[in-house]
Amino acid sequence: MMPEPLTNEEIATEAAAMMAEGGPFATVPMTIRGVDYPHVFAMSQASLRDVLALRGMQYKDREFIVYDDERYTVGETWAKAMRFANWLKEEKGIGQGDRVAIAMRNYPEWPMAFLGIVASGATVVPLNAWWQEGELRDGIGRAKAKVVVCDGKRFGYLEPRREELGLTLVTAREDVPGGDIRFDDIIADEKWPQTAPSVQIDPESHFCLLYTSGSTGKPKGALLTHRSCVNAVLSWSFLLTLAQRRRPDVPFVPENPAVLLALPLFHVTALHSTLMLSWLLGRKTVFMYRWDAEKAIDLIKKEDITNFVGVPTMAHELVQAAKPGDLDDLADIITGGAKRPASQVLQQVDKFPQIGISSGYGLTETNSLVAHITMGDFINHPGSAGRAIPPINQIEVLNEKGEVQPRGTEGEICVKSPVTFHHYLEDEAATERAFYPGGWFRTGDIGVLDEEGFITILDRAKDLIIRGGENISCLEVENALVDFGPVDEAAVFSVPDEIYGEIVGAAVYGKEGPVDLQALRDHVASKLAPFKVPERLWLSPVPLPRGTTGKVDKRQIKMIATQHPAHWSAADA
Numbered sequence: 197m198m199p200e201p202l203t204n205e206e207i208a209t210e211a212a213a214m215m216a217e218g219g220p221f222a223t224v225p226m227t228i229r230g231v232d233y234p235h236v237f238a239m240s241q242a243s244l245r246d247v248l249a250l251r252g253m254q255y256k257d258r259e260f261i262v263y264d265d266e267r268y269t270v271g272e273t274w275a276k277a278m279r280f281a282n283w284l285k286e287e288k289g290i291g292q293g294d295r296v297a298i299a300m301r302n303y304p305e306w307p308m309a310f311l312g313i314v315a316s317g318a319t320v321v322p323l324n325a326w327w328q329e330g331e332l333r334d335g336i337g338r339a340k341a342k343v344v345v346c347d348g349k350r351f352g353y354l355e356p357r358r359e360e361l362g363l364t365l366v367t368a369r370e371d372v373p374g375g376d377i378r379f380d381d382i383i384a385d386e387k388w389p390q391t392a393p394s395v396q397i398d399p400e401s402h403f404c405l406l407y408t409s410g411s412t413g414k415p416k417g418a419l420l421t422h423r424s425c426v427n428a429v430l431s432w433s434f435l436l437t438l439a440q441r442r443r444p445d446v447p448f449v450p451e452n453p454a455v456l457l458a459l460p461l462f463h464v465t466a467l468h469s470t471l472m473l474s475w476l477l478g479r480k481t482v483f484m485y486r487w488d489a490e491k492a493i494d495l496i497k498k499e500d501i502t503n504f505v506g507v508p509t510m511a512h513e514l515v516q517a518a519k520p521g522d523l524d525d526l527a528d529i530i531t532g533g534a535k536r537p538a539s540q541v542l543q544q545v546d547k548f549p550q551i552g553i554s555s556g557y558g559l560t561e562t563n564s565l566v567a568h569i570t571m572g573d574f575i576n577h578p579g580s581a582g583r584a585i586p587p588i589n590q591i592e593v594l595n596e597k598g599e600v601q602p603r604g605t606e607g608e609i610c611v612k613s614p615v616t617f618h619h620y621l622e623d624e625a626a627t628e629r630a631f632y633p634g635g636w637f638r639t640g641d642i643g644v645l646d647e648e649g650f651i652t653i654l655d656r657a658k659d660l661i662i663r664g665g666e667n668i669s670c671l672e673v674e675n676a677l678v679d680f681g682p683v684d685e686a687a688v689f690s691v692p693d694e695i696y697g698e699i700v701g702a703a704v705y706g707k708e709g710p711v712d713l714q715a716l717r718d719h720v721a722s723k724l725a726p727f728k729v730p731e732r733l734w735l736s737p738v739p740l741p742r743g744t745t746g747k748v749d750k751r752q753i754k755m756i757a758t759q760h761p762a763h764w765s766a767a768d769a
Contacts, residue, residue, distance in 0.1 A: 198545065198549070198571060198572050198574075199445075199552070199571045199572065200571065200572055201571045201572040201576065202438075202439065202442055202443070204583075204649060206442050207438065208586075210438045210442055211586045211587045214434065214437065214441075214587075215235070220239055220430065220433070221237070221430070221434050221437070221587075222237070223237055223238060223587060224236055224238045226614065228400075228423070231612075231634065231635030233588065233612075233613070233614050235587050235588045236423075236427060236588060236614045237427050237431075237588065237614075239426060239430060240426040240427045241423075242399065243401075244314055244403050244422040244425050244426055245314050245315045245317075245397055245422075246397070247426050247429075247430075248314070248475055249274070249315075251475060251476050252271070254478065255475075256269065256271030256274070257269055257271060258270050258478045260273050260474070260475070260480065261273055261304045261307065261481055261483065262480060262481070262499060263304050263483040266304055268304060270478065273304075273311070274311065276312075276383040277307075277308045277310075277311035278311075278388075278390050278392055278393075279382060279383045279385065279388040279389070279390060280308060280312030280379070280382055280383055280388075281311075281315040281316040281392060281393050282389050282393050284296065284316045284343065285316050288342075290316050290317075290318045290343065291316060292317040292397065292398070293319075293401075294318045294319070295318060295319045295320075295321050295339050295341040295405060296309075296313045296318050296319070296320060296341055296342075296343045296344070296345070297320075297321040297322075297323050297336055297344040298313075298320065298321070298322050298323065298345050298346075298462075299323040299325065299332060299336075299344055299345070299346040299353075300345065300347035300350055301347055301460075301485070302457060302460060302466075302483050302484070302485075303347065303368060304483065305345070305368040305379050305380075307471060307481075308383065309345040309366075309368070309379065310322070310461075310471075314403055315392045315393065317393070317395045317397045317401070319401075319403060319404060319405050319419070320403065320405070321335070321339045321341050321404075321405045321406075322406060322467065323335050323336070323462060324407065324460075324462050324725065325350065325460060326725040326726060326727060328353070328722070328723060328725060329353040332350065332353050333353075334414065335407055336363070337361060338622070339405055339417065342361075342363060343363070343366060344363055344365055344366065345366045345368055345379060346366070346368065347367070347368055348370035351365055364376045366378070366382070367379065368380070397422060398422075399421065399426070400423055400618075401421065401422060402419045402421055403421060404425065405418070405419050405420075406462070406464065406560050408560035408667060409660060409666075409668055409669040415672075416621070416626060417621030417622075417623075418561050418617045419618045419620070419621060420618065421617075421618050424563050424615050424616060425468065425472075425563050425615075427563075427565075427588055427615045428468055428564060429469075429472045429473055430476075431585050431587075431615070432468075432473045432585070433476050433477065434585075434587065435568060435585050435586065436448050437449070438586065443571075446552065446571075447502070447527045450502040450527055452500065452502070453477055453478070453479040453480065453503065454481075454499055454500055454501045454502050454503070455470060455481055455502070455503040455504070455505060456482050456492060456495055456499075456503070456504050456505070457470055457471070457481050457483050457484065457505070458484045458487050458510055459505060459506060459510075459533075459665070463560075463665070464558065464559075464560050464563060464564035465505065465507075465532040465533055465558075465564055466505070468565075469505070469532065469556060469558075469564050470505045482495055482499045482501060487506075487510055489513040489514050489516070489517040489518075492504075492510075492514055493514070493517060493518055493523070496522070496523060497522065501525060501526060502525060502526065503526070503527060504526060504528070504529045505530045505531075505532070507533040507534060507664050508534055508535070508536040508540060508664075508697060509664045510531075511529050511540065512537075512540045512543075512695075514529070515529075515544045515547060515548065516543075518547075518548070523548055523551060526548075526551050527551070528551060528552030528553065528570075529544065529551055529552070529553060529554075532555065532556040532558070532564070532665070533662070533665025533666070534664070534698075535555070535557075535653065535697070536555050537697070538579070541575075545575070552571070553571075553574050554569065554571075554574075555568070555574075555581070555582065556568050556582075557569075557582060557651070557653075559639060560617070561617040562613065562615050562616055562617070562637065563615045563616075563617075565589065565615045566584070566589065566591065566639070567581050567582040567584055567585060567589075567651055568582045568583070568585050569582030569583070573650075577650050577652075579652050580652050581650075581651050583648070583650055588614055588615070589611065589612075589615070590611070590612040590613060591609065591610070591645065591649070591651060592612070592636070593605060593606070593607040593610070593643065593644060593645045594608055594632055594636060594638075595608075598632035598633055603644075603645055603646055603647050604644055604647070605644065606642065606654065607642070608638055608639065608640070608642055609642070609645075609651055609653065610637060610638055611636070611639060612634065612636050612637070613637075616631075616635070617637075638657075640656060640657045641653045641657070642654050642656065642657055659671060659750075661688070661698050661700055662690075663696045663697070663699055663700065664696040664727070666727045668728050670688040672724070673686075673688045673702065673720070673728055673729075673730065676719070676720045676723045676724050677704055677716065677720060677730075679719070680711075680715075680719045680720070682709075682711045683705070683706050683711055683716065684705055684707045685736075685739060686702055686705075686740075687702065687704075687740055687750050687753045687754075688700060688701070689701050689702070689703075689757075690754075691732050691758065699731045699732065700728065700730045700731055701730060701731070701757065701758070701762070702734070703735075703753050703757050704716065704734070705735075705736040705737075705739055707739075710735060713763055714764065714769070716733065717729065717730065717764065717769075731767075732764070732766070733764040734760070735763045
């Protein structure tokens with residue numbers, strides 16, 4: 197039976213009570229970078245390191261990481277991470293203002309390296325593990341990171357550029373010949389203390405640099421502060437606690453919580469609302485090497501998993517593959533990265549009515565936090581992304597002049613919150629464009645806000661494709677297409693897909709004659725991560741149509757192309 201949704205009155209009453217009680221959910225008014233906020237978590241005046249250390253002491257004996265046969269408690273994870281933090285400080289002179297990158301799959305070494313970098317005061321740079329060599333080299337070069345923790349495959353990409361980029365390559369997991377030092381040797385070295393280095397960390401300093409695809413080609417680097425992250429992670433904890441207090445019969449926070457981590461940690465959904473939230477809750481986190489629905493079901497049963505977090509594609513595959521009794525321990529299925537189709541929600545409700553449903557809407561620039569929808573709201577508001585997550589988030593729809601619009605009026609969804617990012621890496625102009633006066637961050641999503649505070653996303657202002665939760669810049673793919681000699685013009689657009697929601701489609705024109713589409717696809721695959729490579733290609737016999745401004749008319753191109761079968765399809769290759 198789907199629990200009754202929380203009313204706005206219930207949320208407001210409980211939120212006020214929780215803030216008044218003090219403790220971790222106490223809030224204070226604060227001015228941050230010239231913007232006045234009525235509610236900011238008081239705990240965010242401490243650094244992320246200090247907040248994590250406090251909770252780590254509380255849950256030090258609980259299991260935190262499970263990977264195959266490996267198990268690490270919270271205390272063991274912290275001790276290993278602090279050895280790495282002290283190595284960074286003493287051996288490499290790393291501290292505030294420096295950047296250290298992580299380039300690897302979801303191995304146990306990932307969170308250990310992450311916690312160590314944060315504790316050292318440096319800025320952690322999680323790199324997309326699906327990137328190709330050129331993308332990784334560009335990301336590290338722009339970040340000016342001099343130390344990289346990497347697995348064997350990423351080491352193979354980076355080693356030829358080690359001297360050029362001045363890198364120290366710390367190899368993790370595999371025994372890789374040629375690395376500068378093994379991560380395992382650092383965390384096993386007893387000369388490095390198992391406590392945090394004695395360094396002061398400014399809460400307004402950068403804790404993380406995350407790359408996010410935008411409409412301008414190369415991924416933009418969003419710099420996130422300790423304060424913004426603490427506010428975001430505490431907000432998720434606040435929401436869970438509020439819901440549990442108002443609906444005590446629903447297991448939002450089970451007695452022995454365990455979550456299955458199937459998403460890559462270089463994304464905020466996995467890093468913030470899964471990994472770091474698990475640390476705050478003392479929740480066991482079970483790592484998967486790669487996504488596989490049948491393997492996920494085995495782990496859910498073996499490890500008594502209570503929470504599943506994934507993109508809608510994963511949730512759909514899990515529900516389809518599961519048989520009665522497979523998911524008895526699962527309290528809820530949580531999705532993020534893209535909107536979950538209403539038909540998939542109804543399928544879960546019909547097949548597994550006892551399992552809760554929830555979905556989050558957030559961006560890299562907001563530390564994963566904007567809105568949330570759960571319980572009966574999924575049925576009552578099937579097209580909505582939810583309501584603002586209390587108590588520090590404000591959501592409004594603004595027009596092109598930056599003016600708040602009446603409820604029900606279409607405009608750009610904007611967020612005012614202490615969780616928003618500091619600035620884009622080396623791009624002052626893009627940072628200025630990202631905010632309206634008063635601190636309103638522009639999400640780039642067009643939508644409406646109803647009288648109850650539910651937001652519905654209608655379109656995107658940014659030229660992006662979201663494939664299974666991965667943001668893809670159309671311009672970046674277009675640049676790779678026209679880099680192929682025979683192609684003179686290219687237009688990239690989304691193509692609806694039942695599994696991924698959207699996939700990449702492209703129309704190309706070559707003035708010298710027909711283009712070899714398989715060779716074109718192979719060329720793009722050598723330049724870009726696999727999820728960015730077009731899966732449908734159309735060959736135009738004439739130059740691509742343009743609008744009155746001279747720009748390629750993508751709407752017309754997409755409309756014409758998708759009325760006809762693709763000239764090349766990954767499904768047929």
